[in-house]
Structure formats: C-alpha cells, structure tokens
Amino acid sequence: MPELPEVETVRRGLAPVMEEQVIAGALVNRPDLRWPFPANMAARLTGRRVLALRRRSKYILADLDSGESLLIHLGMSGRMLVSGDPLGRFVHDHPAPAKHDHVVLTMENGARITFNDPRRFGAMDLLETATADQHKLLSGIGPEPLGNDFSEPHLVAAFKGRNTPVKSALLDQRIIAGLGNIYVCETLFRAGISPKRKAGQITVSRVAGLVPVIRQVLIEAIEAGGSSLRDFRQADGELGYFQHRFDAYGRENEPCRGPDCNGTIARIVQSGRSSFYCPVCQR
DNA sequence: ATGGGGGCCTGCCGGC
DNA sequence: TGCCGGCAGGCCCCCA
Structure with missing residues (x-):
C-alpha cells in the first residue's frame, strides 16, 4: 500500500505503539526481502528503544537508542500489521506466523508489529542515524512535496x-x-x-x-x-x-x-x- | 546524461 | 475445475 500518503498513514498508525517503547524481541523468518537483511538484524533490534518514527519519501525510519535506524520500505505489497495486547498480558504469546509474515517485532508493551509482504519487493536495513541521508537508498531522493524545499x-x-x-x-x-x-x-x-x-x-x-x-x-x-x-x-x-x-x-x-x-x-x-x-x- | 525496458515476486481475476 | 494471460500501489540496474 505504498505511496507517500499510505506510508504516512502506516507511520502514524505505528507511532503510538512503537515510539518510546523497547523492542523486546525480533523474529526474522527469512534472510532477505528484496535484498539481504543486514547482519545480525534481530540482535541489533532486540533491547533497543525506539526514539522516533520518521518518514522520508516512501521509507519509514525507526530511530533507535543504539544510534542506528531501522529503514523500512513496503515495496508493492508490504503491510505492517499491529496486533497483540498493549497491556502486556500476552508478551510471551507467539502465534504461528501467517504466510508471508517475514519479520515480527514484539514491543515491551505487548504490541506485535508484523511485516507481511507477499511479493517481497519490500526492504529492511539498518543504518547510522546520523548519516541516514547518505544511505544509498535515500541519498538521491528529491524534496518532500509537503516540505519547504518543494517549490x-x-x-x-x-x-x-x-x-x-x-x-x-x-x-x-x-x-x-x-x-x-x-x-x-x-x-x-x-x-x-x-x-x-x-x-x-x-x-x-x-x-x-x-x-x-x-x-x-x-x-x-x-x-x-x-x-x-x-x-x-x-x-x-x-x-x-x-x-x-x-x-x-x-x-x-x-x-x-x-x-x-x-x-x-x-x-x-x-x-x-x-x-x-x-x-x-x-x- | 537521459530515457526506456527488464526483472524481481506472489496473488487475483477474467476468459476459455 | 483447471490453466493461462494479464494485471498490480516500486524501484534498481543495465543498455543504447
């Protein structure tokens, strides 16, 4: 569901359950989507607090307290599904992944965020927050149409x-x-x-x-x-x-x-x- | 440098 | 019911 308005809608939907929260667990069900996942992705996410969820173009960036940011692209068919219990009663409940559930993040508050992407044109990567703009996928992108640089x-x-x-x-x-x-x-x-x-x-x-x-x-x-x-x-x-x-x-x-x-x-x-x-x- | 096309994947829908 | 072609919100990469 991925043009700017849809990605912004996803970001706004994820922010209340992810921002300020610690990622209690990360389940990575396959080695890649469009490209290989970064090395040790689950370990680099686990235990990290999400400081902010941002959007750049059709990408979502989750800034972590480790100085890294999780880059998410939904491709053509990517979905971020939110489930689980915000009260945290079922933190240890791990239902069997549905088809095409590739990455599942369990937040400390009990919310579960599942990246489901049948066509696998989506992507995830980890990059240094401070130099995020220079990431290969972001460096060539033009101005945000709703920002001041677009004129x-x-x-x-x-x-x-x-x-x-x-x-x-x-x-x-x-x-x-x-x-x-x-x-x-x-x-x-x-x-x-x-x-x-x-x-x-x-x-x-x-x-x-x-x-x-x-x-x-x-x-x-x-x-x-x-x-x-x-x-x-x-x-x-x-x-x-x-x-x-x-x-x-x-x-x-x-x-x-x-x-x-x-x-x-x-x-x-x-x-x-x-x-x-x-x-x-x-x- | 610019423009066009191939390719990556799966799912769905309509026609036969 | 099954098979097949065409279609899908993206984008990198290669070629001329």
Missing part, C-alpha cells in the same frame, strides 16, 4: 529540457519524493495535463500550477487514510486505501468527472505502467 522554481527547473513524459517525470523520485502511479494520475487529472505531454514542453505557469495540486492531492489522501486509523490496529493496513475517491485512477471507460466535461477516462501504458486520464480535458 514552483524547483519543479520548473527539474522539468526544464526534459524530453520524458510528465507522467515519468513525476514518478521520478529524484525530482519529487513519494509520488507513485495513483497520485501521479490524480495530480495530472486535476491539473488538466495529459500524461503524455513532455515535461520540458509544458509552459512554466502550468508546471508551477502542479505544485499546489500535488500538495492538495497528498494532503487529502493522508486525511482519508487517517480516517481509517481507528481500524488500523485491527490489522488490515489496506483499509482507508480503497476508501479513496479517485477521479482518474482505475476508472477506464467511466465518465470524466471534470466540470462540464463529457469525456471518458482512458487507459494507456507508459513505460510499462497504466496511465488513466481524460483525453478531452487533459491536454
């Missing part, structure tokens, strides 16, 4: 001269962090820009206009994810995700919801991925 001049400069479709440019994590296929589709729909248009060919004012649209789409999605937080602890991290109302994504052959537009949402494939858009009002 009209930045996006205009990043698009300038680019011959790639705007769809690809917005998916490029070096240009802007955290967008994925869904929110790029939604952003371009609201901005009235065709996903096929070359990034460097869009007028400066239209590129600048993308900035507030991106922010608004993400803020709305985070708020929608947040509305499902009550159910988050029950398990299914996917709740809230499907509650989103998408205007374009997944709506092939359905009527365009644009004002005064009688177009029909189309699906095309760009660099192997589906783009949904209205050929009438997205130009």
Whole structure:
C-alpha cells in the first residue's frame, strides 16, 4: 500500500505503539526481502528503544537508542500489521506466523508489529542515524512535496529540457519524493495535463500550477487514510486505501468527472505502467 | 546524461 | 475445475 500518503498513514498508525517503547524481541523468518537483511538484524533490534518514527519519501525510519535506524520500505505489497495486547498480558504469546509474515517485532508493551509482504519487493536495513541521508537508498531522493524545499522554481527547473513524459517525470523520485502511479494520475487529472505531454514542453505557469495540486492531492489522501486509523490496529493496513475517491485512477471507460466535461477516462501504458486520464480535458 | 525496458515476486481475476 | 494471460500501489540496474 505504498505511496507517500499510505506510508504516512502506516507511520502514524505505528507511532503510538512503537515510539518510546523497547523492542523486546525480533523474529526474522527469512534472510532477505528484496535484498539481504543486514547482519545480525534481530540482535541489533532486540533491547533497543525506539526514539522516533520518521518518514522520508516512501521509507519509514525507526530511530533507535543504539544510534542506528531501522529503514523500512513496503515495496508493492508490504503491510505492517499491529496486533497483540498493549497491556502486556500476552508478551510471551507467539502465534504461528501467517504466510508471508517475514519479520515480527514484539514491543515491551505487548504490541506485535508484523511485516507481511507477499511479493517481497519490500526492504529492511539498518543504518547510522546520523548519516541516514547518505544511505544509498535515500541519498538521491528529491524534496518532500509537503516540505519547504518543494517549490514552483524547483519543479520548473527539474522539468526544464526534459524530453520524458510528465507522467515519468513525476514518478521520478529524484525530482519529487513519494509520488507513485495513483497520485501521479490524480495530480495530472486535476491539473488538466495529459500524461503524455513532455515535461520540458509544458509552459512554466502550468508546471508551477502542479505544485499546489500535488500538495492538495497528498494532503487529502493522508486525511482519508487517517480516517481509517481507528481500524488500523485491527490489522488490515489496506483499509482507508480503497476508501479513496479517485477521479482518474482505475476508472477506464467511466465518465470524466471534470466540470462540464463529457469525456471518458482512458487507459494507456507508459513505460510499462497504466496511465488513466481524460483525453478531452487533459491536454 | 537521459530515457526506456527488464526483472524481481506472489496473488487475483477474467476468459476459455 | 483447471490453466493461462494479464494485471498490480516500486524501484534498481543495465543498455543504447
């Protein structure tokens, strides 16, 4: 469930049960996900207190009192399931792992956090907190769209001269962090820009206009994810995700919801991925 | 440097 | 019922 709003929703769901808490036990059920786990991962997590849970792009970082941070990426199908008993009555209760439960953290408060990832495109790593930004997976990532470094001049400069479709440019994590296929589709729909248009060919004012649209789409999605937080602890991290109302994504052959537009949402494939858009009002 | 495509995995869904 | 193709929210890496 992994674009920026979903990852932020997961972070917010995990924070109350993980922050300030000690990891009492770590169960690692396989040697790797997308890449091998770091050496001695279970031992380096066990007994460590979680000082803070942060998010950078689609990554979650758990800062530990050892000076290391646990880096978590959910890939395409990763879930962080919270179970157990916050009152700590069943700390020693270890139910058999379900299929694709790869890592289970048991917190001192009795909460259990299970990383379940069928497709195993997810990842975990341990890195020095002080130099986290220089980690190979983080160093090339562009500005956070909801942060101060993301701006009209930045996006205009990043698009300038680019011959790639705007769809690809917005998916490029070096240009802007955290967008994925869904929110790029939604952003371009609201901005009235065709996903096929070359990034460097869009007028400066239209590129600048993308900035507030991106922010608004993400803020709305985070708020929608947040509305499902009550159910988050029950398990299914996917709740809230499907509650989103998408205007374009997944709506092939359905009527365009644009004002005064009688177009029909189309699906095309760009660099192997589906783009949904209205050929009438997205130009 | 930039852009495009392959590949990593499993699960699900629709069609035959 | 079973098999098969196509599809899926990501992203690294290699090639031209």
